[in-house]
Structure formats: C-alpha cells, structure tokens
C-alpha cells in the first residue's frame with residue numbers, strides 16, 4: 001500500500017491525474033487498451049475535469065480507454081445523483097468519448113436485473129479472460145464505505161466476482177455495486193480522498209483492526225497488491241503513520 005499525502009486537494013488531484021496518465025499508457029502499451037472503473041460521489045468530479053482540461057487531454061490515448069463504473073445509484077441517467085451523468089459531463093462530453101467506450105449501468109432495469117446485466121457486460125468485455133480492470137478509482141464515504149459497499153449490508157459478504165444490488169435502509173434507496181472480489185481483481189486500485197470529514201474514516205480503514213461490517217473499505221485488498229491512497233493533509237490528519245507500507 002502506498003500513501004501519497006499532499007498539503008491540499010489541488011496537489012492530490014494533479015498527482016492522481018499524473019498517475020492515471022502513467023497507468024493508462026502502460027496498459028495501452030501492454031494490452032492495447034485501458035479499462036478503468038470510475039468512482040462516483042463528490043470527490044472525483046474535479047479529477048475528471050482535470051483529465052479533460054487542455055493540460056491533460058493530450059496525454060492519454062482516449063480512443064483506447066474503456067470506462068466502467070464501480071458503483072451506480074439506482075436513479076435515471078438524467079438525475080443529478082447519477083454517477084454516469086457526472087462522468088458524462090466532466091469527462092465523456094468534453095473529450096468526445098464514443099458511446100461504445102462507455103459501459104454504464106442500465107438503471108431503467110430493476111436493480112437486481114441491472115446488476116446482472118452489468119456483470120454480463122463486464123464478462124463479455126473481458127471475453128474468456130479474468131475480468132481485471134487496469135485501474136479502479138475509488139472514493140471513501142465518511143462512514144467508511146467505498147463503491148457501494150456500505151456498513152452492515154449483505155453485499156459485504158458476497159464472494160461472487162460480479163455486480164450486485166444493495167438496499168440502503170437509512171436512505172431507502174438501491175445502489176448497484178461491483179463486489180469486493182471483482183474490485184480486488186484489478187491490476188491497480190487508487191483511492192482519492194480529501195477533506196477533514198474523511199479523516200476518521202481514513203484512520204479506521206488504514207489503522208483500525210479489521211472489521212468489515214463497520215469499515216467496508218477494508219475489503220479492498222487487490223491480488224496485485226497495488227493500492228495507492230491519494231490524500232490531502234486534512235484527510236490524513238488522524239493517521240499515526242503516514243509512511244507507505
């Protein structure tokens with residue numbers, strides 16, 4: 001696990017954008033394409049905007065990039081809560097990404113069916129091979145969730161390499177999420193976390209004893225061992241040890 005801690009969010013975002021460029025170019029050189037699972041929520045929007053900015057847009061072979069979503073809210077694709085809509089506005093439209101390169105969850109379907117169909121789309125994309133994303137981008141909720149692996153939900157114990165629906169009783173909503181085993185097959189995983197509201201969750205995931213019911217992001221442990229945490233000082237402030245391990 002590698003920790004990258006910077007004084008402010010802008011430096012975190014730039015470092016992660018550089019990391020994205022490097023991982024994308026290695027994947028394209030090695031396999032002719034780059035398959036990335038995007039995260040939703042409030043944190044990654046600025047990263048996507050930066051990647052689409054004049055400074056970064058020429059650094060990635062975008063026509064060889066294939067986009068997936070680690071999780072999605074069960075809302076129409078036109079809803080302001082849709083992870084797809086956020087990425088569309090921040091990344092796909094500015095870069096004129098072809099629709100064939102974007103794999104969105106079909107939220108017109110009932111949640112369980114949407115999850116099944118998404119798992120099938122992933123399986124087809126990887127053909128006969130193991131479904132290994134070149135990069136999974138993840139955020140972290142104040143309650144230590146990542147993707148839509150929320151505390152005390154059945155999906156935390158799902159051993160399927162796939163996609164599942166999850167009902168969140170407090171919010172009375174469904175989400176659709178890649179399971180931890182699928183996320184963990186990735187060649188590389190990067191967490192993007194900034195802001196003081198995330199400091200306790202960061203400490204719980206990285207320094208507390210394992211308790212996946214309370215701290216679901218502890219489930220993220222890729223077989224490749226490539227997990228990078230990109231944090232600002234505010235999000236890292238509760239960490240006793242700020243060295244990579």
Ligand SMILES: O=C1O[C@H](COP(=O)(O)O)[C@@H](O)[C@H](O)[C@H]1O
Nearest residue numbers: 039040041042043139140141147
């Ligand atoms: O990985 C993820 O993390 C976030 C946390 O979101 P944020 O709004 O607190 O940055 C999550 O909800 C999101 O859907 C997910 O992909």
